[in-house]
Amino acid sequence: MRTLWKSVVLLAALLSVFTPAPAQAQAQAPAPPPGQYVTTLLGTYGFGRAAVIGQSGRQTGAWRSFSVRSGFAGDDLSITYKPATSPSRAETQVYTAAFNQVRDAGAECEKVGRDGVARRVWVSYRCRTGIVASYSLLVR
Secondary structure (H helix, E strand, C coil): CHHHHHHHHHHHHHHHHHCCCHHHHHHCCCCCCCCCCEEEEEEEECCCHHHHHHHHHHHHCCCCEEEEEECCCCEEEEEEECCCCCCCCCCEEEEEEECCCCCCHHHHHHHHHHHHHHCCCCCCEEEEECCCCEEEEEEC
16 A cells, blocks of 8 residues: 555656646747747736727827726726837836825735746836836836
8 A cells, every 4th residue: 555655746747847837838838939929818806907008009009909808806908919029129118107196016916027037028117107007017
């Protein structure tokens, strides 16, 4: 019985080591050819916030188009964009979240910035707090 138990534990350990995690599998996916538009889910944001972020990103040229789908945990924001291969010369302000519009404007800014880097919408980002109580997402 102990030998069987040890074998099961060893097999489980080997499978967990040699089976790629979803994040690793996604990172190994081939990158789209440069210059071609890609449509993907950017992320899930608070109810009503995905439309604001999508509209602002389209107006600033961060992506060509967007769509919003409501779910259980918030609104899913899907965008169509050209993947970034290098940082742009100048920062572009994608959107501003005021504290009276969203519960935690800083956290939302960081999430959108990280999601954009992970999907190669932009290469880098920073969240800048303004004089008025708000956070602006600046990308390169």
